[in-house]
Amino acid sequence: MLAGAILDSSGTRILLARRARPVELAGLWELPGGKAEVGETDEEALRRELAEELGIAVGVEFELRDQVVLSDELVLIARWARVIAGEPTAREHQAVRWVDAEELSTLCDEGRLVPADTVWVPELVARLRRA
Numbered sequence: 001m002l003a004g005a006i007l008d009s010s011g012t013r014i015l016l017a018r019r020a021r022p023v024e025l026a027g028l029w030e031l032p033g034g035k036a037e038v039g040e041t042d043e044e045a046l047r048r049e050l051a052e053e054l055g056i057a058v059g060v061e062f063e064l065r066d067q068v069v070l071s072d073e074l075v076l077i078a079r080w081a082r083v084i085a086g087e088p089t090a091r092e093h094q095a096v097r098w099v100d101a102e103e104l105s106t107l108c109d110e111g112r113l114v115p116a117d118t119v120w121v122p123e124l125v126a127r128l129r130r131a
């Protein structure tokens, strides 16, 4: 399972997407992504998912430090990414928004992020502040 920490051109904001489903996660913000298909590398899977869900082409960079075990078969990995082409559009989500370090921290503190994604917040905040 791959998620993208997608950086804007200024390097100070990342893209969050608000989940539409399942009900227990609907309305919460996540780093967008999805499952790899058989034969796909992590990078290919993330590029395909972000093209399908948001209509953007991204360049995929390094992995964030923490991995999240979702179940026996599913481990969630986040990779840094940059938009190469397209304007992010919520095709499968309720909404998308760019957030800076401050807004990301606040959303996390308010419990408005998908629980799994909260593990990446300290690293993301540190990287965004360094930009």
Ligand code: 9L3
Residues within 6 Å of the ligand: 001, 002, 003, 021, 025, 030, 031, 032, 033, 034, 035, 070, 076, 114, 116, 117
């Ligand atoms: N999930 C958590 N954080 C994320 C993503 C992309 C996914 N950033 C979790 C939510 C679901 C599972 O992974 O429990 C499958 O996600 P999806 O394929 O429904 O997006």
Ligand code: MG
Residues within 6 Å of the ligand: 032, 033, 034, 035, 049, 053
């Ligand atoms: Mg998805």
